[in-house]
Amino acid sequence: MAKLDQAVKLRRATWHLWTFTASKLISSFGAQVYTFAISFYILQLTGSAASFAMNLICSILPRTLAAPFAGYAADRWPRKPIVIGAQVLTVAALGGLLGVSLLAGLSLPAIYATTVVLSLASTFSGVTFSSAVTSLVDEERIQKAMSLNQMSMSIAAIGAPAAGGLLYGTVPMNLFLLLYMAASLIALLLESTMNFRLFNRKAEAGGQEEEAAKEPLLRSMRSGLAYLKTQPVIMAVIWIALIVNFLFGAFQVGYSFILIEKLKIAPEHFGLTEGALAVGMLIMSIWLSVRKEVKRPLVVAKRGIIVMAFTMGGVALPLFIGLPYVAMVIFFGALMLVSGLSSGIVNTPIMVMMQKQVDDDFKGRVFAVLETMAMALMPLGTVLYGFLYDLFPAEWILLSSTIALIGAVLWLARPSVIRRAHPERTAPQTGAAAPVAQ
Template identity: 80%
Template sequence: MEQAVKLRRATYHIWTFMTSKLISAFGAQVYTFAISFYILQLTGSATSFATNLICSILPRTIAAPFAGYAADRWPKKRIVILSQGAIVLAVGGLLAVSLTAGLSLPAIYATTVVISLAASFSGVTFSAAITGLVDEARIQKAMSLNQMSISLAAIAAPAVGGLLYGAVSINLFLILFMAAEAIALILEATMNFRLFNRKAEAGGEAEKPAEEPLLQSMKSGLSYLRRQPVIMAVIWIALIVNFLFGAFQVGYSFILIEKLKIAPEHFGLTEGALAVGTLLMSIWLSVRKEVKYPLVVSKWGIVSMGLAMGGVAIPLFADIPYVPMTIFFGTIMLISGLSSGIVNTPIMVMMQKNVDDDYKGRVFAVLETMAMSLMPLGTVLYGFLYDLFPAEWILLISTAALIGAVLWLARPSVIRRAHPELHAPKNGHVPQAAK
């Protein structure tokens, strides 16, 4: 296939990928909004709500290593299509139960588990397939547009869900979600997941199944990671950030609602600023040149996120009037959104380029497992701590731990390994960005 034709096809992939993710994420967000309210109205129990949340997080965390193995062994397009189809069938099954016998908690929990498992296989496989879908020069654009679609869905879906909930039946929400996933499936079926496969271009068999059994394949993936100190540093950073950010995820709502008595509508506006910040950063990254030193940029982006997290404690030390306080929290969330965008996209681009194609599925599976595995523990732990200790000191200590850990894990010696060209002397001087 001629290069010009492949580049046109890659352009199609970029926009189709964005559209399918926007539609799918929007449907999922609207469904999550509706099903959460339904469970709370049906039972009035926070435990039932939390159980559904566990049914979403735990299966995805457990399934990620198997998804990585599958993505490295079998055709990626087949895995994505089957995963999307499983989601459509699961929601269709829940709709059939609702129409015939009425919704029940076991049916909702079972559907959540299936959706979570399918999302794990689809998400890991798509992460491993980016370099097969898009030319190397536009990986950052593809990743930015993907993040942009998720941010747009996060902004629009709660508003649409809030307008529809109570006015229409829960069955309409299920139909909306099922239709969104079906459209995403059709769009993804038109994509060539082996467009830029290096084995295919070299005349070999693309997507050739590995000969290793499951356990040996996972060991090989871990062995590969141990030989990649920069990638290991990124994984440890993801693990620590996700754990310590539990202080922010739990503390933000607790402080604003319980401590400062912010009105629900104003609280919603401040939370919306997070998605707006991520969206703005994604737009900027999609039109600018690729970030030259992603680990350096992400390092300082995480430091900015940590400072924003610590900033949430300021109103607990100072008596700030209501309106300026609301604006202050909106600004904090906007900064957090901007910072998360500049952290995630450059690092994912670096991973896409540096990880061997034969190990991509397993590496991204490990990254997802490590990132998600401590989230439930962090949430529970910080929920317990906020009931026992002053919220402001929990935030400040967690902020110091977060910034200290990132500065250590992304220390100059690691930066030198990730970006050796950054430290090459120019006219006898070492670039300041290397520090």
């Protein structure tokens, strides 16, 4: 009977694997088509970069502020109602904006308010899903689940702008809202079929879950931080995420600035080079989904970040060496392809490692801290680098940021941290004791 139960669980896990992927693909595609359309709408309506930036702030700031609460909710209450509730909130927000559009026409306050609600719903859904992966699929297929998740987002990143570009200007904005609503409803139906307690280790822990559910918000957050202090490897990963996202502001701001303003790359060719990034991530996701699990994820991620740093510095190369126009487009396309490949080899193995190492009782709070740390300095980095690019030569900003990023990752993922993360891989082959991490 036990074997039969395990076989049933594995079949359910296979269903979860593909349902999870389909749900993410549909919802991500709908969200990105909507984002593409609403961004163009705001720019055409106002002609103001400030209005466009305000919509970005309405997306980033709520995610940063709400992530700790989303993590607390994911650890305290059943995760399925949170995910379903977030999707219902998404459908309701889009329905509200559609109603406003039909009755009075779209306005900036209505768009900003909808962006805030969608951002909050996405935060609760994303953090809860991240903390529930090990409850949805068996341990052997965690890497496949994370790879398929990344694959679905990469496909959406490639296809959504093309679909949005074809539709925008030929169909009314209300149709974009209806498409996103339909995608969210399909995702809602798929997620409602999933069993978020299929491989639930919390249930096996007996009364631990009930005790955790009684913990108040502030005490729960303090206990989550206390848990992190006992996990130096996870703390190193969180600090790496913080530093990488901050310093990569040089790339995010500088790439568009250099290609469009300095090198005068045509918009359609610029779009092709950016699409190469998503293609690289897609290729890496497919490869990771079919290969065996990465054995030393922190080592692989360390090398991947160093490659990403070199691609960031490589953006400055045409400013030093004159290249023909076609060669420049090919060069930047190849550079973005490599960046996408290295980004995929960083994100997926690290997420698999965290899924396996973080205790189920703290997953929501840990992933919330990771989300907050990853997002917290992005607005600051964007503003700071935007200011620096107006004052200093772009090539020296990129090169100095590249050196800083390589130095930071070499320190944060130094050998002592690697030994803590992978002691079984660094232990001597003789009978002598393994080295103790410093």
